[in-house]
Amino acid sequence: MTDPTQEPRFLQDPYPAYAALRCISPVRPVSGPGGRPGYLVTGYAEAREALGDARLSKDTAVFFAGRQSGRRLHPAVARTMLAADPPEHTRQRRLVTQAFTTGAVARLRPFIARVTEELLDQWPADGPFDFVAGLAVPLPVVVICELLGVPQADRPQVRRWSAELFAAGEPEVVDAASHAMADYMTALIADKRRDPGSALLDRLIAARDGDDRLSEAELVSLAVLLLVAGHETTTHALGNALLALLRNPAALDRLRSEPDAVPDALDELLRFDSAVSTATFRFTTEAVELGGTEIPAGVPVTIALGAANRDPARFPSPDRLDLDRNAAAHLAFGHGVHRCVGAPLAKAEAEIALRAVLTRFPGVRLGVPEDRLEWRHTRLVRGLVSLPVLA
Template identity: 85%
Template sequence: MNDPTQEPHFLQDPYPAHAAVRSISPVRPASGGRPGYLVTGYAEAREALGDARLSKDTAAFFAGKGSRRRLHPAVAHTMLAGDPPQHTRLRTLVTKAFTTGAVARLRPFIARVTDELLDRWPADGTADFVAGLAVPLPVIVICELLGVPQADRPDVQRWSAQLFAAGEPDVVDAASHAMADYMTALIATKGRDPGSSLLDRLIAARDGADHLSEAELVSLAVLLLVAGHETTTNALGNALLALLQHPAALDCLRAKPDDIPAALDELLRFDSAVSTATFRFTTEAVELGGTEIPAGVPVQVALGAANRDPARFPAPDRLDLDRNATAHLAFGHGIHRCVGAPLAKAEVEIALRAVLTRFPGLRLAVPADRLEWRHTRLVRGLTSLPVLIG
């Protein structure tokens, strides 16, 4: 059969294609010229994400293979591209910034920024939810957390978006250097004039007993900047679109906004902000879902597909806010599960509550099939979401 994941409409709605592939096998060789294996089943995806035999050490995988790419090492070799014990040491340094308690202390700031952004929306007419809230809110929050000056935040957001420019390797490579060079300069500035941000605390760790190297520090800073808002931006747009397309669910949350926290897991499951988990490869032969995967080949774990697996979530294409979807894989699973998940959920919750409360008549301004999705298979998010107010 033709590969349905290569069809032109795949980015618009990837889930029928994922279902077609999964119906053949939840684990099968990737097609369309892509190397390795594709995992679309939930049980198999969860197993793969937790299997230590699937390494994320990209440096080891690509060593000696040669490449024309010129990604900055701070982007090519982040905490996401490493295995224990290095990964464990780096993750431990940042986890405390995203605990439930730490996020709770950020909630008033998130709510204030949300209100300030929504104050700029028109009283009636059309607004772009992505440009007007989903992009700036997470950027402002993570930049505030890291101590990025306000004047620099538009550049940071632009470089981050360019890092996901599928099919434009030169753009991606240039953005990686711009981001890394900026963070190197910011770290130097903070080293001379320390503050109290998360980045300042990481600098102290570099200079203290944790022996964080300069390269590791820059890499962590870049990763936190990019991952700290990209996922949330996409999750916000996807969640609001899902609600606008499901009026009964939307009406329920409008009537009872206190139910929004309980609805988040189902919204995250229904349309995952990350389509495919970051790079993994087998360090030895691995049997997964009855399929033998040879050693030394990439394994693509399709998180969005796994979250629509009917074997785990009955009627998976239906948005059901009463469903217990806490086991979704939108944030990954295992030791590489998104460290910023608590912050992302808080931002989505606060933003949705504000929008649904302040704009009770909100609705789509264009047919859903005319919305444009970002041209990348790694993340899933809208380039814009025009809504009518009033």
């Protein structure tokens, strides 16, 4: 059969295609960019196993060594912590973990709530409000920029560069954005060295933890990663969650009447329509058997988190939004040593934002027909270009 993930309707709704592929095999060979052979994982058990298997490396420098790609991604984007294996990954991750603990995020909650209310104050009395542009984008941007210490005047441009980094099918745009973002962060780090503050980026600059000290290249790369990853996926998680509720009136009515139930509903909303559709790059360092399929050494393995979260073997009736489901084992944030370090912050932002919307605007509804909704043209993340809603 033809690969259904290559069909135009896949971006609108990838789950039928994922289900079709999973029925054939939860692990199957596919053709990657340029016809390069690879494997796609769509089953939950297989995805979880692959995410925790050290034989699946994320070290892109090793995989692409000697290969001519024609790309000019800045090393700060091409060689982030996400593209490293332990112990390098462990060393860098340890330096930022404290900023995203439950306690650290709890201290940020009043700031997140204040920003949310200020953004919702701009909701027009009549006419549609773009939930993506008006709340889902600016909220996590403001929060991560505040956490890192990015000046307020620079935040709109930083957001534009971040969006361009996900411009699927436009490699020149992506490459240019990578250089712009890295150059900006290099300059910001220099500014902070001259005038230190107390933000996370200042603490990374000052990090002196024995052999854990960051090199200059690692510092710039980590700053770029935190900035981009700290808001891009949260933006899409917010949009996907609200749309899922708007499409499921019973679930919407329940949370509208019980807004305190939003925290318990988050895992199911994250499972139902994952903001990260496929995990970032991995390849086999040796032959690996996964789901009864033998994967040879040296080939890319794409782990479809969105597909795994809709696997009926793990989540019965997976295409149904069920707020009573225990979905805590979802893979929307990944699994293993590379599980998203910012997951507690993302969940706090989603909880506060959704609760505020449902409390202040209990009559919220779609402002356009569903067939007019447009999705981002990328298979890495799944998110809406806009989400017009009415109060």
